[in-house]
Amino acid sequence: MTDSNTPPIDPSNQEQLRAWDGDQGAYWAARADRFNEGVASYHDEFFAAAAIEPTARVLDIGCGSGQTTRDAARRAKKGWALGVDLSTRMIELARRLAAREQLANVTFEQVDAQVHAFPEECFDVAISRHGAMFFGDAPAAFANIARALRRGGRLVLLTWQPSDRNEWTTAFRTAFAAGRELPARPATPNPASLSDPDQVRELLTSAGLTDVRLADLRAPMYFGRDVDDATEFISGQFGWMLNDLDADTRARALDNLRASMADHLTEHGVRYGSAAWLIQARRA
Template identity: 45%
Template sequence: MAAVRRHRQWATGAAGGAARHRLVDRLNRRRAAPCGLAEDARRHRAHRRCDRRPGGHLRRRHRRGEGASLRGVRLRVPGSPTLTNDRQRDDERVTEHPIANTEQAEAWNSEEGQHWAAHQDRYDAMSGAFTEHLLGAAAITETDTVLDIGCGNGQTTRLAARRASRGRAVGLDLSAPMLERAAATAAGEGIANVTFEQGDAQVQPLPSSAFDVAISRFGVMFFADPVAAFANVGTAIRPGGRLAFVCWQDLARNEWLMVPAGAALAFVELPDLGGPGAPGPFSLAEPDRIEVILGDAGFADVHVDSVDAPMRLGADAADAVEFLRGTGMARALLAKADPPTVARALDAVGEALRPHEQADGLYLTGTAWLVTAARP
């Protein structure tokens, strides 16, 4: 049974009002007839074909021809370790890996991934407080081997590698633009005990029991089949090893999204942001669902704690609006609007953000689940 510390009801604060209530109402109506927990678990079991492995872990059996193939580049920092003997070609290690989540792969290798790579420092600063919670829970020692799932631009991988000074860290992600930034940054910082690989954690061939700990900062919500993905990750963690990740709580509890989106909704329609059961930022928003998924994937000792943190969106409202308009959510919100409507929506977002300006930047609160589990 998971230990779950429930989060307090999020206060509306200064940005409350009709726009916020309208956003919550629309979101609730878009999530028509959500599946119950038992049905959700049943669909997971029906979706995959699996064998029970020793210790309760699951091994996915893929039908011939199932899924696509991802030509992944292993990006190495000079002197860094590798985990498999892939063929060498110039300065790259090239492998062919299957990919199950083609939609997410397309997104993170196009505009979304490019935006994250271009704004590496901004995204890292936004998530900085959550990173502290994550690494504290992971309890990485100097000799550990660490797997970072959905590593993105690689900040958490690099920090893990520094903590595992006599061990090593491997970052895994779908996004080539972000992995290139990750490898370049690690090389620039002189971190040699780190490797970055492009692949889908759901189906990526991972060495058995090779890692002491697996971590993820907001990188595990996008799996097409989360049970299969966590089971695959579980096989790579040694018995007695651990898993630690942070994932977003419900949209309504995340001020950093509610404030700008609520203001924009006076002019544009709410896009499909996903929710429990569908790949997307809020797929693991329900703690009971996290328990079901991790238990079904073979993990034990599941703990789910609520954490919130200030997120710096920019120097001021104008800077934050310019940044936010390039994010995936903003592009989805504004995609069908004409230029005058887009301008009015962005003006409204700026007005909604202005009360949150502080001397050192504009801050809004983010709320996440901090999840830990053990590999039996």
């Protein structure tokens, strides 16, 4: 949880801090490998777009347990990479993994990228794999990140497309609903906050970025080796949807989830269709 060592956090991001520096961050840290495996199908295209040069200085926004930061550092052999996140536990894990992998050109800091005083015109590339969707004030956040990029520096993001194009989100919400109406997600911040291409172009352009491009990526997401494994993982991640249910309805919701998992069991584990935007932009 937070303490006196917590860095400055914008008031609009306090709820995100409570989640990512609390139970949600702890859950992700404890299952870091599973979350990385889940989106592994996007990894190669994401890094191909990032095109990190050996001398590059890389900023990884919402780095989590640091897989993308460490992979960036490996590509920037004569440069370095900085990963930032709100979660104390994930930052601590990222540091341990970097030390285990003997990566000397990577560092991790717990900061709010929306307001952190990054050195101006410092980074060649800023990347974020599903980490830039949760800012309370997205215009301020991307303006701050743009200032940290050198002239001509690049921003590369992986974000989710709308929920109706992501089979997994629709299937899980339907299962957990158990026949009731689930509350709608808040307009922002949420995982779909960067899902509208027109809004993304306007947001990034207003932040001082140019040449904004979105590529449509589709890939299967992995959720577990079998039905039991995947059901346990997802019921833990989205268990808040079950909190207001009585015992019978909760059991029905979990049965629904297991049935959905069984329908999506393949020889490579439980997999659902997903859709992401690969977003690229450049500082003017």
